[in-house]
Structures are given as structure tokens and as C-alpha cells.
Amino acid sequence: MNQALTLGDTFAKAQYRTSGNGPRNVSVLLDALQHADGAAPSDMYGRGEMIGNFERKLADMLGMESAVFFPSGTMAQQIALRIWSDRKASRAVAYHPLCHLEIHEQDGLKELHHLEPVLLADPDRLITLSDVKAMPDNIACLLLELPQREIGGQLPEYAELEAISAYCRGRGIALHLDGARLFEILPHYGKTAAEVCALFDSVYISFYKGIGGIAGAMLLGDADLSEQAKIWKRRHGGDLISLYPYILSSDYYLELRLPQMARYYEEARELAALYNACEGIRTQPEVPVSNMFHLHIEATADKAAGVIAHVQAETGVALAAYLKAVGSSSCSTEISIGDLYREVPKEKLREAIAMLEKGLAAAQA
Structure with a gap:
């Protein structure tokens, strides 16, 4: 057998x-809908009170200026790195060898955006400040995944994270957080989501990992990044006529499971x-x-x-x-x-x- x-x-x-x-069956949506107002207008192509309120809620929660809801984290993170690349006028971005963008996305970052990843650290360990200091001078954006899933969900010490953030800011390197499991690491760090996100220039979070929603992601950063992200979301086909099933379930399970x-x-x-x-x-x-x-x-x-x-x-x-x-x-x-x-x-x-x-x-x- x-x-x-x-x-x-x-x-x-x-x-x-x-x-x-x-x-992960249809009851995930049905449970969320029991608490929804059936007469509430849906979002339409990324606009409307429902999506706008949820984006504002997460921006406030994470202490970021602005937020854009996406149907997938794959889309959100590729777009974030593309925006930083365009801002810095460099195609070079850096991340861990076992980063999701490198091993799970069929080279989307390279094929769709022609970005050139620089892989930091050995596959079986975390990125350190020494690795960051050894990066080439042309790096537009460094992505850190907290926790690093493919090596068991390891985390750097918070002081190390602060040092990496300070180094990047001192040299004009954008620091992006793959925070698919951001809320799950807060008890260990003893920090709020806003305190962790303050170390980063842009942040992605997922609503279906520990949160347990249907699907969906949020990309957060400054207002200009959000405006550019909305344009790129349309180019990627992510502006579905309505995303409300994802938004409603994301909001419901966020409130249910954060505590x-x-x-x-x-x-x-x-x-x-x-x-x-x-x-x-x-x-x-x-x-x-x-x-x-x-x-x-x-x-x-x-x-x-x-x-x-x-x-x-x-x-x-x-x-x-x-x-x-x-x-x-x-x-x-x-x-x-x-x-x-x-x-x-x-x-x-x-x-x-x-x-x-x-x-x-x-x-x-």
C-alpha cells in the first residue's frame, strides 16, 4: 500500500x-458571512467603503501611511519590489535563498519585472547584518521574511533586526517585510505590529496563514507606494470587479484570531x-x-x-x-x-x- x-x-x-x-472548506466563508451586513455595497474595482475602510484599519494597526488590499501575496510582493526598483533606478533586489519569490513563484519576479535577485546568506541560516553589509552597492530593496518559513520559522534577535534597518536607512536601501506571519511572531518579540513595521519601508501581510481567511493580502507603505501599487495591481489583473468575499473573511478572522x-x-x-x-x-x-x-x-x-x-x-x-x-x-x-x-x-x-x-x-x- x-x-x-x-x-x-x-x-x-x-x-x-x-x-x-x-x-479549508466553504464553511470558512459561511462563518464569516453570518456576521456581515448583506445590504452593504460591495467594493468595485478596488474602490468603495468596504475595501477603503479595511485598508485604513490595517494601515492604522500597523502604523503605516497607506495600504492596498490584494487578492494574493505573490502579486503584492512582486509589485512592491518593482516599485522600489523603479524608485531607486536599479534592478537589483536582495533576499534569502529560500525566499518565496525565489522558490515558489516560477521566476515571476524575473520574467514579469526583469528584476535581478541577489541571494544573501546560506540556505540553512538567517540573513545577518554582516550579510547585509556585504551586499553590492546597487541593491534597491532588501526583503526580510519574518519568520523564515523554510528553515523552521526562525527569527533574528530584535536588536539584529534594528541594526539591519538602521544600516539600510543610512544607505538609502528600501527594507521590505515579508510579514505573511507577522502577527504570529509578536508574542515572541513582545512588540506590537506597529513597532515591528516601523523598522520597514513597506510591509506585506497575509490573511490566510495563521489568520485563516479564504485568501488575500495587504501591502502597506507610504501614500505614493500605494498609488503605484494600485496601478500595478490593475496591470497584473488583480483588480477583480469585487473582492468582498476575501475582505469580509479577512476582517472576520483577523478579529477572531489576533487575540x-x-x-x-x-x-x-x-x-x-x-x-x-x-x-x-x-x-x-x-x-x-x-x-x-x-x-x-x-x-x-x-x-x-x-x-x-x-x-x-x-x-x-x-x-x-x-x-x-x-x-x-x-x-x-x-x-x-x-x-x-x-x-x-x-x-x-x-x-x-x-x-x-x-x-x-x-x-x-
């Missing part, structure tokens, strides 16, 4: 899940500690700095999938929906704590993790 299919099946059928906010971010963060640390107490299992980071982390298992993906599938079927606790091979003898998956974690009985969770450790040991014998 296909082990990956077995893993997915047992995950789907399990009574309890340690990760996420729940199924829960500190709890998600503490629960991620709790779960990581349970895993790190097991032989052959570790998390990256060892102590999570947000609600997400990577779970690494010292076994091949096939062996680990068989063990996890058995644990999920026996205990009803879903630990992982997929595994990714890491080298020849280990594998990993991503854990993102949301609403569902608190529903898992603690004794069931400990039973499942103990069974996982025992099963991996037997599989490796």
Missing part, C-alpha cells in the same frame, strides 16, 4: 489534530518540548519563536510515514499529513498551531507521541 496515501488518509480520518484551524496568537505561541512551545524529549525526533527551532516549527525525524520518509499512519489510526490523533525527505535518512514536516490544538486531550497527545517514539525505534532496528 502507498505509505504517503496511508498517511494522508489516517490524518484526514483522525478525531484530533495538532495543527491548523480546521478544514489567540499568544496562546498559539505557547502551545507550539509545549508541543515542541514533547517532541524534543523523544529519541530520534527534534524540532527546528528547538524552542519555537512563533506558532509554527518544523518537525525532523531520523528515519526515511517511507518508514516514518508508516509509523505515523499507524499512530494516527490507533490513537485518533493526527500528527502529520505529509513528510518531506531531508537527505537520505531523515524527513520533516511543518507544524502550525491554531484553534485545533487545544481540543486534543493531553493524555491522548502524550500517548500518540510515546507510540511514535517507540514505533520509530522499532522501524530502525
